[in-house]
Amino acid sequence: MKLYLDFEPCKECNVMMNELSSPEMLFADAKKRADESAKFLRHLTYNHNEVVQAVMEDLPKQKRDQEFDFFK
Ligand SMILES: [Zn+2]
Numbered sequence: 001m002k003l004y005l006d007f008e009p010c011k012e013c014n015v016m017m018n019e020l021s022s023p024e025m026l027f028a029d030a031k032k033r034a035d036e037s038a039k040f041l042r043h044l045t046y047n048h049n050e051v052v053q054a055v056m057e058d059l060p061k062q063k064r065d066q067e068f069d070f071f072k
Pocket residue numbers: 009010011012013014043047048
């Protein structure tokens with residue numbers, strides 16, 4: 001997952017982003033990856049709402065398949 005956001009990740013963000021990009025997660029099945037992505041998105045929604053807003057505004061311009069894993 002490539003996701004470049006201009007924001008200050010908190011400690012929880014860093015933990016989750018590390019998990020999402022870990023080799024273990026890259027080889028996990030789609031369900032597990034989707035669960036972890038959803039968990040991270042939920043955290044963003046509650047704690048970093050400005051990020052979610054920015055992503056939503058930017059999303060239609062992006063190639064969702066390649067660059068965005070959250071909506072699978
Ligand atoms: Zn956070």
